[in-house]
């Protein structure tokens with residue numbers, strides 16, 4: 231019986247789930263009762279602390295080419311205004327993108343932008359989003375639009391992680407375990423506001439005929455969200471109604487022959503005559519009574535050298551009728567007859583599966599390129615080719631040469647969070663005002679900011695300590711199509727928030743020139759007195775009032791070629807979403823400020839991070855003194871055309 235096969239397969243998955251600390255909600259599908267049915271069934275692929283480390287960086291040799299300074303700290307566009315607007319987006323404004331379907335199969339986000347159509351065409355009903363527990367949960371703030379593109383991107387990333395785990399571990403455990411491990415990595419590290427709700431009707435971004443490799447993938451995209459049962463259902467009306475939302479059908483003969491118009495589903499419960507219908511059978515019956523559409527996913531096994539299982543989304547069905555088949559004396563089983571809605575694309579399951587098998591499997595994934603040095607793992611993903619980031623040594627603090635070991639400044643005596651601006655020495659150094667909001671966002675871009683430091687008496691929670699605490703958003707290095715590697719955030723980043731520091735080796739002018747690094751060199755400490763940029767703001771900072779001092783006569787640079795952090799991968803844009811900020815906290819030398827990158831606008835999940843490299847066009851020369859030119863590929867409508 232199909233139902234029995236399904237259950238035994240699923241049990242293995244459950245064992246794996248439990249074995250790894252994954253939490254499985256109590257199943258009501260296995261042994262349902264009418265009361266139990268008032269809770270929605272389904273295992274959740276919960277977060278787990280299990281994490282597999284998949285690679286570390288090494289050191290690569292320096293390059294020969296000698297070039298002048300590459301980056302100049304700076305930022306041309308006057309975006310700092312946006313930062314000072316109170317109430318900005320530090321309060322995380324909801325820009326939710328919950329989907330609605332307009333009956334044409336095309337979906338719209340709440341901001342009105344259209345995404346590629348979902349499942350089927352005109353006959354597809356409006357999709358309703360429902361919670362696992364029939365509760366109304368507010369939409370997570372700033373949820374990324376669930377478009378076809380984002381569903382496919384998630385799937386691709388999940389497959390990459392899965393393949394990488396299989397390849398790296400070469401473990402003797404079965405496919406299911408890798409599914410689970412990959413899902414855990416995906417969920418913990420990659421997914422953006424992972425949406426684990428159950429959907430009624432079509433699922434945004436998923437098309438009829440989409441092929442999936444595992445039930446973990448079905449869960450991931452939202453087609454079928456239970457591990458225990460072939461039928462997934464939801465509760466409505468406080469548990470009084472339960473409705474089937476999806477069925478995984480073990481491909482029947484009719485489906486093998488590409489006749490998908492009808493589906494015969496054998497119920498899961500062998501009941502005694504006169505016993506009330508329960509669990510998933512009841513859900514299917516109530517879907518029939520309410521004419522609720524049910525998604526059907528065909529499970530398809532390809533036998534060859536090894537047996538491979540695929541799942542093909544067949545579309546939406548209506549439960550037309552059910553009948554009771556007598557088993558033994560007093561036992562019967564319910565059989566449900568489903569009919570496919572008209573107007574949906576016709577599909578050939580065989581062909582689709584074979585096409586999926588032939589798909590090339592490019593890509594690399596590294597769980598944490600920082601090898602644990604950052605508070606939050608920094609994953610690296612390449613879904614374009616098999617190239618991994620070139621080796622470099624990941625460091626999370628600036629490396630000073632011994633000759634530049636600097637003493638910490640005297641610091642403040644505050645015992646609180648430095649909120650008394652008249653008494654705090656560090657606040658005074660900032661011109662009498664803490665430069666950060668209570669929520670950590672920078673109030674405005676400034677020539678220089680003094681954070682409290684190691685000699686201060688204030689606690690780590692002091693409001694005047696931000697950049698020194700390091701990364702707080704999930705950032706990911708990813709392969710771009712035209713600019714090599716780049717960095718994106720997996721989280722929403724509100725305007726003004728600290729993103730990361732540009733870390734590398736601190737060199738003086740001479741050493742930097744000798745290194746001849748033309749890609750990862752950041753010139754620092756030279757822009758305090760750029761009046762056009764600061765609009766006299768430097769006059770509000772006591773240490774800058776008297777103009778350049780001795781310490782600013784030498785130029786320094788941060789070189790991230792051999793050693794650095796993820797900031798070395800951030801690309802240039804003519805309309806950047808980050809700006810660089812000079813910050814001092816652990817020493818007082820204005821010639822060597824920390825280069826902290828802050829968001830100059832709200833940054834949506836998966837949006838590439840960028841800042842303005844601020845090259846002088848025609849100001850970059852090769853070792854013979856010839857002008858070097860490089861086209862800018864930032865793709866912005868305001869692109870000047872040249873990086874330098």
Ligand SMILES: C[S@@+](CC[C@H](N)C(=O)[O-])C[C@H]1O[C@@H](n2cnc3c(N)ncnc32)[C@H](O)[C@@H]1O
Nearest residue numbers: 713714715749750798799800801802862863864
């Ligand atoms: C600091 S690295 C950025 C990370 C780099 N993409 C990588 O793969 O390691 C700077 C180099 O990236 C490339 N790059 C960054 N932004 C670019 C842009 N807007 N247009 C063209 N190339 C860019 C250039 O080769 C530049 O020298």
